[in-house]
Amino acid sequence: xxxxxxxxxxxxxxxxxxxxxxxxxxxxxxxxxxxxxxxxxxxxxxxxxxxxxxxxxxxxxxxxxxxxxxxxxxxxxxxxxxxxxxxxxxxxxxxxxxxxxxxxxxxxxxxxxxxxxxxxxxxxxxxxxxxxxxxxxxxxxxxxxxxxxxxxxxxxxxxxxxxxxxxxxxxxxxxxxxxxxxxxxxxxxxxxxxxxxxxxxxxxxxxxxxxxxxxxxxxxxxxxxxxxxxxxxxxxxxxxxxxxxxxxxxxxxxxxxxxxxxxxxxxxxxxxxxxxxxxxxxxxxxxxxxxxxxxxxxxxxxxxxxxxxxxxx
Amino acid sequence: xxxxxxxxxxxxxxxxxxxxxxxxxxxxxxxxxxxxxxxxxxxxxxxxxxxxxxxxxxxxxxxxxxxxxxxxxxxxxxxxxxxxxxxxxxxxxxxxxxxxxxxxxxxxxxxxxxxxxxxxxxxxxxxxxxxxxxxxxxxxxxxxxxxxxxxxxxxxxxxxxxxxxxxxxxxxxxxxxxxxxxxxxxxxxxxxxxxxxxxxxxxxxxxxxxxxxxxxxxxxxxxxxxxxxxxxxxxxxxxxxxxxxxxxxxxxxxxxxxxxxxxxxxxxxxxxxxxxxxxxxxxxxxxxxxxxxxxxxxxxxxxxxxxxxxxxxxxxxxxxxxxxxxxxxxxxxxxxxxxxxxxxxxxxxxxxxxxxxxxxxxxxxxxxxxxxxxxxxxxxxxxxxxxxxxxxxxxxxxxxxxxxxxxxxxxxxxxxxxxxxxxxxxxxxxxxxxxxxxxxxx
Numbered sequence: 219x220x221x222x223x224x225x226x227x228x229x230x231x232x233x234x235x236x237x238x239x240x241x242x243x244x245x246x247x248x249x250x251x252x253x254x255x256x257x258x259x260x261x262x263x264x265x266x267x268x269x270x271x272x273x274x275x276x277x278x279x280x281x282x283x284x285x286x287x288x289x290x291x292x293x294x295x296x297x298x299x300x301x302x303x304x305x306x307x308x309x310x311x312x313x314x315x316x317x318x319x320x321x322x323x324x325x326x327x328x329x330x331x332x333x334x335x336x337x338x339x340x341x342x343x344x345x346x347x348x349x350x351x352x353x354x355x356x357x358x359x360x361x362x363x364x365x366x367x368x369x370x371x372x373x374x375x376x377x378x379x380x381x382x383x384x385x386x387x388x389x390x391x392x393x394x395x396x397x398x399x400x401x402x403x404x405x406x407x408x409x410x411x412x413x414x415x416x417x418x419x420x421x422x423x424x425x426x427x428x429x430x431x432x433x434x435x436x437x438x439x440x441x442x443x444x445x446x447x448x449x450x451x452x453x454x455x456x457x458x459x460x461x462x463x464x465x466x467x468x469x470x471x472x473x474x475x476x477x478x479x480x481x482x483x484x485x486x487x488x489x490x491x492x493x494x495x496x497x498x499x500x501x502x503x504x505x506x507x508x509x510x511x512x513x514x515x516x517x518x519x520x521x522x523x524x525x526x527x528x529x530x531x
Numbered sequence: 532x533x534x535x536x537x538x539x540x541x542x543x544x545x546x547x548x549x550x551x552x553x554x555x556x557x558x559x560x561x562x563x564x565x566x567x568x569x570x571x572x573x574x575x576x577x578x579x580x581x582x583x584x585x586x587x588x589x590x591x592x593x594x595x596x597x598x599x600x601x602x603x604x605x606x607x608x609x610x611x612x613x614x615x616x617x618x619x620x621x622x623x624x625x626x627x628x629x630x631x632x633x634x635x636x637x638x639x640x641x642x643x644x645x646x647x648x649x650x651x652x653x654x655x656x657x658x659x660x661x662x663x664x665x666x667x668x669x670x671x672x673x674x675x676x677x678x679x680x681x682x683x684x685x686x687x688x689x690x691x692x693x694x695x696x697x698x699x700x701x702x703x704x705x706x707x708x709x710x711x712x713x714x715x716x717x718x719x720x721x722x723x724x725x726x727x728x729x730x731x732x733x734x735x736x737x738x739x740x741x742x743x744x745x746x747x748x749x750x751x752x753x754x755x756x757x758x759x760x761x762x763x764x765x766x767x768x769x770x771x772x773x774x775x776x777x778x779x780x781x782x783x784x785x786x787x788x789x790x791x792x793x794x795x796x797x798x799x800x801x802x803x804x805x806x807x808x809x810x811x812x813x814x815x816x817x818x819x820x821x822x823x824x825x826x827x828x829x830x831x832x833x834x835x836x837x838x839x840x841x842x843x844x845x846x847x848x849x850x851x852x853x854x855x856x857x858x859x860x861x862x863x864x865x866x867x868x869x870x871x872x873x874x875x876x877x878x879x880x881x882x883x884x885x886x887x888x889x890x891x892x893x894x895x896x897x898x899x900x901x902x903x904x905x906x907x908x909x910x911x912x913x914x915x916x917x918x919x920x921x922x923x924x925x926x927x928x929x930x931x932x933x934x935x936x937x938x939x940x941x942x943x944x945x946x947x948x949x950x951x952x953x954x955x956x957x958x959x960x961x962x963x964x965x966x967x968x969x970x971x972x973x
């Protein structure tokens with residue numbers, strides 16, 4: 219015991235005196251730099267005040283046994299936890315591999331939701347197509363009149379307009395519609411059917427975004443249903459390349475979406491005009507059963523959504 | 532239990548009885564490179580333990596990271612202030628109903644979903660702004676870093692689909708910063724500590740600190756009692772932070788000897804561990820971004836940079852983008868350069884000079900991305916994160932310059948306002964902004 223104590227103290231003294239081993243430098247650069255600077259200034263700036271000065275002259279070996287035990291336990295526990303945390307991060311971002319596959323449950327449970335991360339920035343390949351979301355609406359001006367359908371309106375174009383030549387673009391223009399569509403696409407299967415809860419909320423979300431953006435152009439209180447389509451256009455290859463892609467836009471239509479009160483932007487919802495809409499829309503949903511498959515699905519969505527909310531704690 | 536630093540035990544034995552001298556006794560044959568290894572290892576280990584217990588390392592680096600993220604988030608929240616309701620509040624298409632349903636499933640922590648009242652939303656959003664300001668200035672850094680984290684998590688987890696990579700970085704760093712002593716320098720805290728030390732005021736005489744602690748304690752209690760805070764982990768974390776501060780105060784006041792030393796050592800250890808995690812996180816980000824790119828055909832054929840610049844969403848300045856996308860050689864250089872820098876970064880940390888060069892390139896690239904791809908907040912967050920690797924000499928120089936400029940700018944104003952006559956140090960005392968200046972003197 220005595221031996222170890224001695225070594226500790228002599229060495230800690232050396233550390234405080236400061237032969238940092240200059241060549242050791244950079245793996246822990248900040249630390250090193252900080253420590254060096256600290257010594258240069260006699261321990262002052264680091265502390266920024268009274269108390270910390272004293273720690274510089276503290277010799278670990280001179281501490282009592284319980285004190286050293288506490289410090290040792292703290293070092294051990296922190297080292298173990300830090301290593302655990304780093305291992306989890308590594309496994310989370312690593313490609314599928316032996317260890318990750320076996321312990322994915324653990325990794326997942328630890329990393330979600332707060333440590334979730336994705337750093338495949340423009341990787342493995344950057345996106346090479348422009349995706350635009352268009353919308354059109356079915357409008358009924360008065361009670362007795364037959365509904366009319368608007369032209370397709372390019373919602374994405376408007377967002378792009380807001381981003382262009384703007385040094386500080388808003389997330390509402392950059393991410394809302396773009397990621398809203400991504401979310402919708404990822405949580406629907408190849409037949410366009412929603413997958414689980416995410417599928418349902420993503421459908422509501424996307425249509426609510428559309429309504430929010432249509433609000434500037436249409437009187438939303440007259441809108442009964444909306445339909446979205448997504449138009450993908452491949453970015454043409456650079457002209458200094460010999461590649462030639464098909465850059466024809468391809469469009470994919472979603473089913474008609476019956477607008478409920480919840481779907482409307484808050485200011486329209488509370489304006490009173492839309493008060494009767496909830497019941498009306500639900501009635502219509504039942505009528506619309508004979509529609510396309512997608513139509514029926516989206517309508518079911520809207521209903522589930524409200525039910526789901528009430529059911530949840 | 533009886534062997535304090537457990538990791539030194541095996542090393543001590545290996546360097547023990549045989550002794551280094553015995554092995555080298557031969558004379559003529561070249562000395563073994565392994566001779567003395569045990570002792571050197573012991574020495575390094577003890578020096579290391581001394582370093583991580585006695586000091587909270589990287590005071591300037593953690594301070595610049597703190598300032599960087601607080602500034603980024605502050606700028607973001609202020610910029611989005613007109614859109615706040617649309618992004619995170621009652622006007623959001625990601626309505627309270629959808630968000631609640633989603634978050635019930637993921638279990639993410641967000642006070643914004645504790646109530647759908649518009650007033651509550653405004654309160655939380657503006658509290659987040661205040662937390663950014665406080666953290667930026669380093670005012671009550673422990674409390675403000677916690678509130679900053681709460682604010683960041685509140686908005687981001689409320690509308691998770693509004694975020695991008697930049698938000699992701701802020702989210703992680705906001706959590707890590709809580710565990711670092713990031714207010715050691717360049718902060719109002721440091722200035723206050725120095726002034727009080729000069730005036731001989733005991734550290735525990737701190738009514739404001741006690742008041743903040745009490746208010747936060749009541750807030751925590753209310754959020755738990757009303758059932759709003761339903762996550763056990765978060766409840767334990769906040770309660771733990773709160774209890775630790777009470778303990779700290781008690782120890783400082785009533786147990787000046789060994790308990791205080793040990794407590795401060797543990798504080799330093801936590802700080803250093805969090806700093807390690809921050810540095811590792813930066814490496815992970817670049818390594819992941821780089822290694823996955825290597826697998827992409829577009830990064831291989833040297834055209835990858837062309838495409839984001841041509842995507843409508845990222846083509847913020849078409850005239851500028853065209854300058855780059857017009858040249859195949861330039862695009863190739865940027866494409867390969869990006870991959871090389873990102874993949875090389877973690878290894879460059881082994882060499883100080885290489886690290887600094889790459890850091891410079893990296894920050895330059897992020898400035899470019901800020902403008903070219905229209906991602907200023909993403910880039911600011913990345914730069915703030917990179918700053919953890921900035922060399923201290925540079926930070927000291929930059930801090931000094933900033934302090935001088937700030938003083939020059941604020942001195943006439945201060946004189947005008949009539950606050951120049953303070954008895955304290957003549958030039959810097961009146962300046963309200965230069966937390967850097969004050970702190971550096973400390």
